[in-house]
Amino acid sequence: MYMNLAPFTMLCYSVLVSSSIMALSSSNWLIFWLSMEINLLSFIPIILTGSGNQETEAAIKYFLAQALGSSAILVFSTSLWNLESFSFSKLFSLILMVSILLKLGSAPCHFWYPSVMSSISWVSCFVLTTWQKLAPLCAISFFLMQKFSSSFLIFVGSLNAIIGGIMGLNQSKMRSIMAYSSIGHIGWMLSLSSIYMPISSVVYFVVYSMLILPLFFILGLLNIYGLNNLNKTISMAPLLIFVVSILFLSLGGLPPLTGFAPKMMTIFLLVNVNSMFILFLILGSVLNLCFYLNIIMNLMLSSNFNLAQNISLNNMKWVNSFFVFSIVSLLFILLLH
Secondary structure, rough: OOOOHHHHHHHHHHHHHHHHHHHHHOHHHHHHHHHHHHHHHHHHHHHHHHOOOOHHHHHHHHHHHHHHHHHHHHHHHHHHHHHOOHHHHHHHHHHHHHHHHHOOOOOOOOOHHHHHHHHOEEEEEHHHHHHHHHHHHHHHHHHHHHHOHHHHHHHHHHHHHHHHHHHOOOOEEEHHHHHHHHHHHHHHHHHHHHOHHHHHHOOOOOOOOHHHHHHHHHHHOOOEEEEHHHHHOOOOOOOHHHHHHHHHHHHHHOOOOOOOOHHHHHHHHHHHOOOHHHHHHHHHHHHHHHHHHHHHHHHHHHHOOOOOOOOHHHHHHHHHHHHHHHHHHHHHHHHHH
């Protein structure tokens, strides 16, 4: 897995973490906007440090989408201070919510997200799917939910789950599949935020991040970007097939694996609020599980046990050592719930 450890890149990572913490600690929208701008400018050089040729296009798409969201946050958050009319306040709050959904990569403002994910390295993908979502998610959970009814955000969460499940069935690139999978999981997090359970949403986010960390590590270390490459590469090691299969099934929420615990928690919390939207969340999760099972079945039926040419023995030593860490982490989290 390619990761640039140059001093400038490490400085960008430090600014990235600091700006997100500053956004989480902000007490007004102006400081939040300033923090998100610093976060945006620090993540673009990280995208450009990848070893591929599509990072420049991805960086431009990411910048345009985030700049649009940031400008909307600045304009409409400051307008809320000056307008006392209730109707305008509701309208501007709605636009402010949509702008944060755009920065989050949530449906119906998700069109830039799979395109950017499919063009960047696995390290940048991990940062984009985890750390970059923390500040917008907390802004929705702690700041904006006081101005909206729970049905609105549950509807947005259900829309994320359905779109992530349906669109993920039609993908052949691993990064695109993981992008739509992330959109589906955003739906569950937003559903928890809609019932004024921000801590539960953060718990779901932490469990999701712990599941995709070993998966992205393996995919990035072996330079796997497509389903065909995945079958040819992973089929050489039965233990690797087992670990990747468990991680995919856990992401799909199959009981009794780790990913089932936060989804069951969400269902228990939503059942007394709006049981109709729970069906859409479960349907989206089942669709996610379908394309995960498709990947696993292709792995199981693959018969190529030859070492891929693009994998060095040094990388294989790292993979073998990471097997133990992945299994121990999965079992430990499984025992917790």
